[in-house]
Amino acid sequence: MINKDKYFFTLEIAVRDYELDSEGIVNNAIYLHYLEHTRHAFVKQEGLPFGSLTTEGLVPVVKRMTIDYHCPLRSGDVMVSCLWVERKGPRFIFYQDIFKKQGGEPVVSAAVTIVCLEKDGRINRGDDLAARLSKYFDKP
Amino acid sequence: MINKDKYFFTLEIAVRDYELDSEGIVNNAIYLHYLEHTRHAFVKQEGLPFGSLTTEGLVPVVKRMTIDYHCPLRSGDVMVSCLWVERKGPRFIFYQDIFKKQGGEPVVSAAVTIVCLEKDGRINRGDDLAARLSKYFDKP
Amino acid sequence: MINKDKYFFTLEIAVRDYELDSEGIVNNAIYLHYLEHTRHAFVKQEGLPFGSLTTEGLVPVVKRMTIDYHCPLRSGDVMVSCLWVERKGPRFIFYQDIFKKQGGEPVVSAAVTIVCLEKDGRINRGDDLAARLSKYFDKP
Amino acid sequence: MINKDKYFFTLEIAVRDYELDSEGIVNNAIYLHYLEHTRHAFVKQEGLPFGSLTTEGLVPVVKRMTIDYHCPLRSGDVMVSCLWVERKGPRFIFYQDIFKKQGGEPVVSAAVTIVCLEKDGRINRGDDLAARLSKYFDKP
DSSP: OOOGGGOSEEEEEEOOGGGBOTTSBBOTTHHHHHHHHHHHHHHHHTTOOHHHHHHTTOEEEEEEEEEEEOSOOBTTOEEEEEEEEEEETTEEEEEEEEEETTTOOEEEEEEEEEEEEOTTSOBOOSHHHHHHTGGGSOOO | OOOGGGOSEEEEEEOOGGGBOTTSBBOTTHHHHHHHHHHHHHHHHTTOOHHHHHHTTOEEEEEEEEEEEOSOOBTTOEEEEEEEEEEETTEEEEEEEEEETTTOOEEEEEEEEEEEEOTTSOBOOSHHHHHHTGGGSOOO | OOOGGGOSEEEEEEOOGGGBOTTSBBOTTHHHHHHHHHHHHHHHHTTOOHHHHHHTTOEEEEEEEEEEEOSOOBTTOEEEEEEEEEEETTEEEEEEEEEETTTOOEEEEEEEEEEEEOTTSOBOOSHHHHHHTGGGSOOO | OOOGGGOSEEEEEEOOGGGBOTTSBBOTTHHHHHHHHHHHHHHHHTTOOHHHHHHTTOEEEEEEEEEEEOSOOBTTOEEEEEEEEEEETTEEEEEEEEEETTTOOEEEEEEEEEEEEOTTSOBOOSHHHHHHTGGGSOOO
């Protein structure tokens, strides 16, 4: 079952039929779209619309992703997409789980490592993004 | 402004950031996904889930589409996707308009011709689909 | 059969399996990707890489599209994507046909109206783009 | 540099402009499409077209993926997509690396765990697939 207390943010997303592949299940790449959409909705809720982040010159990019596929989504399914975040220096690790809304069955679990790039391509130390998300991180 | 009385069906859809192209606007092909998603939601509301239509052996396919692009959608936009349908023998013409939810500005207008294919690839006369959607068509 | 003499440009494109939908055929929206990819390859061959066009401040956008779907593409198919162009003032009409490589069967036929937008969103008169493509237009 | 000796299979793939996101780089989800396309091309070369695999009742599905993103692809880039495979009981681990064709810079590295599902959803022991790919596996 979904323990929403664990997460910073949850979002409901409905499968759209064009996301199915020829097996009638959502294609494996599409889950990365769902995960990205959830991260963008989260930072937007925090007053960090994706657009403004990039006009400040910082471009968040995915450096690493580990994803486990538990159970495929099909036509008509609605999912609950959940995340929490951990900071490790310049790296922000988004732990993201997707469940079926009906029944709560786990669909995918992912750990997504994000870094922010400066305009010159170097990795930003992450202090700006951490400050904007500070309420989620433990105080020393 | 959106005159919802004109339409058989309306659906709100939010832009997802991965649907933007390198110009920061929704890519022209993505609108066809929105239009298809709207048609599927419409027939599903009529008790015709896309899946059951195909297990009966009828495959609805797009034969022709005309689409005018009025104004691009961007990150954060929500659209109202509207449709009405006209039957011309075996052809079902879906007239589909998308508006910005905020302000009602027209985004795209499309006429989408659908036919149903039999299992052997021949075009179905359309009577089955018309019967299912009969409340929308004028009686003689 | 394909009459390549008619066209300014032809490009071979292979179907990738993730472009199939749950019917096992290429989804109707994907053909717009193929058509766009062909236009970009054409202007690139003319020394107009898509990127440089936009850094000059001109953004080509699709204003209108009419597309007829003759025959679906499936897994393993290779297509020949062909185009020629006509200018009507600020509008560039790309006539684009896609055929199966094997057998030459027509797949889709489209007329795609492109205009170039200035940075302020106004429609460019099209003289710059026409000059770059002048060898294709009849002299008075 | 690319050491092609290490791999069972390599495939050149060109970036298509519609695969770029609003940052002008290939979206992170698209690499999963490239990786899948490479796996399908590999099994097809082995006389195992994706379609025939599924009509035999076995559906290969992705169970787990780990992917490191080293360097983004951009408009005009061509990649060399390479793979080798290891079997661990019912699991087939595809080790997949993508390099820029020009210069050989690493783009992504992934380990993709595939299992074959029976028609009833159970995990197949993998002997059939292993037999078809036996020339790649060490003899005891």
